[in-house]
Amino acid sequence: MLSNLRELTRHRRVCSPVIHKNHNQKGLQLNSDVTVVVTGVTSGIGLACARKLIAQGNKVVGIGRRTERLSAIADELRENFYPLTNDVRDSAQLKTCLKGLPAEFADISKLINCAGLIQGQGTLLDVSDEHVSTMLDTNINGLINVTRAVLPALIKSGCGHVINLTSIGAHYHYKGGHVYAASKAFVDHFGRCLRTELVGTKVRLTNIAPGKTRSEFALVQCAGDQSLADRAYSSLTPLEPMDVANSVLWALQQPQHVNINSIELMPADQELSYR
Numbered sequence: 001m002l003s004n005l006r007e008l009t010r011h012r013r014v015c016s017p018v019i020h021k022n023h024n025q026k027g028l029q030l031n032s033d034v035t036v037v038v039t040g041v042t043s044g045i046g047l048a049c050a051r052k053l054i055a056q057g058n059k060v061v062g063i064g065r066r067t068e069r070l071s072a073i074a075d076e077l078r079e080n081f082y083p084l085t086n087d088v089r090d091s092a093q094l095k096t097c098l099k100g101l102p103a104e105f106a107d108i109s110k111l112i113n114c115a116g117l118i119q120g121q122g123t124l125l126d127v128s129d130e131h132v133s134t135m136l137d138t139n140i141n142g143l144i145n146v147t148r149a150v151l152p153a154l155i156k157s158g159c160g161h162v163i164n165l166t167s168i169g170a171h172y173h174y175k176g177g178h179v180y181a182a183s184k185a186f187v188d189h190f191g192r193c194l195r196t197e198l199v200g201t202k203v204r205l206t207n208i209a210p211g212k213t214r215s216e217f218a219l220v221q222c223a224g225d226q227s228l229a230d231r232a233y234s235s236l237t238p239l240e241p242m243d244v245a246n247s248v249l250w251a252l253q254q255p256q257h258v259n260i261n262s263i264e265l266m267p268a269d270q271e272l273s274y275r
Helices: 002-010 044-055 067-080 091-099 129-157 178-198 216-221 226-233 241-252
Strands: 019-021 028-030 035-039 059-064 081-085 108-113 160-165 203-210 262-265
Touching: 035 044, 035 129, 044 059, 044 067, 044 241, 059 067, 067 081, 091 129, 108 129, 129 160, 129 178, 129 203, 160 178, 160 241, 178 203, 203 241, 241 262
Parallel strands: 035 059, 035 108, 059 081, 108 160, 160 203, 203 262
Antiparallel strands: 019 028
């Protein structure tokens, strides 16, 4: 792995500065020539990241499973958004789709891994085999598939950045977390290990662990039962997807010599552990 990274690093292109000062708005912004791959783009945090990036003039390759939703997002975000219908669990199809990107979206320098889900409720024995398999395959194998497919382009860019969306559940135990929380703990440690391999490649890596965030996430867990999903937020004011997207953008906007290793954010009234 290390020898492959060194070879790719030798051939990387010189990237324009990652950030610049926009005198019409406060703070730093990504340059408008940055192309970002965002997985899980059809809802929640992934969609919020895509909207935020494109509002600043960047290009987004959005990966999701729902073609109809991707089409609607493409209509909203217009020419700087390129939709890719793909299940991140399908490594072969993913590589084919990325190789077929149009030239204006081909120079990828950033990856935001948002795709992930939780299915089923209750104890480990209450969750079906299918739900266990889907969570592990999506949250772990899917993330690895995308990272392996995109990483050569990030190294070539000379200013790459991988953002992994983990979870508070990766750091704090709670009843019913079992497979999902463990899968996110894997993502967290995978990112930390990969970070050591990327030293010297000009590719940064950040793990971001959000707490309870209002999105379709709970609805998927509750099998489409909206009233049941709403109960997940009844005792607190949850984060909104844009709150998390703001943290993602902040990490991306740091000077190239600064690597934000991890960010943890949660609702102010969410407990650090569940009982």
